Amino acid sequence: MLYTRCIRRLSRSRTPFSTGEEVVAKTGKPLEEARREARHHHKSPSIEKLLERWWSKKYSLPPNHELLLASTVHDLLVEFFEDKFEADPLEAHRREDGKIVFTDTGDDLVDTWEQQIADGNDVNLWEAFTPESRALVLRHLGKSGDSPAPVARTFKDVVETEDRRMKRLIAEQMPPKVPLTFGE
Secondary structure, eight states, X not given: XXXXXXXXXXXXXXXXXXXXXXXXXXXXXXXXXXXXXXXXXXXXXXXXXHHHHHHHHHHTOOTTOHXXXXXXXXXXXXXXXXXXXXXXXXXXXXXXXXXXXXXXXXXHHXXXXXXXXHTTOOOOGGGGSOHXXXXXXXXXXXXXXXXXXXXXXXXXXXXXXXXXXXXXXHHHHSOOOOOOOSOO
């Protein structure tokens, strides 16, 4: 009981935060001084201030929280970029020059093509075809040889033609549909 009374008296006897008397004594205008300082922080923030704001918003904790104060700038930067890459996965593949290059896709051929594209070179898509699949595509294009010349039919046409042919073969192997009649 006595403890509660003492705490109540103490809490009423002091302000919840400092009045900024040093700022008032320096300029005489605490509102303008605070606005000027906030404007400066907004226009040219330090990396620490940016990370402090980001962390406080992310965790809804004050910037003087012990978890933030115990973190290093490097740890905060790593966490920041992990969040950024999770929100926009393409950013993880962006190089310093601004180009997006996929590497370590798990397919050596795709990695090679991505590097060739990033270097500004043309890609030979025929590398992906086996000799049998290349022959099939060339047959549908009506050509023969290793490097097909441009023709009126597109690769999309070849794929659609092959798709129709496969569907026709599957339909031929299916048993005929028996018409169902009721009540006869």
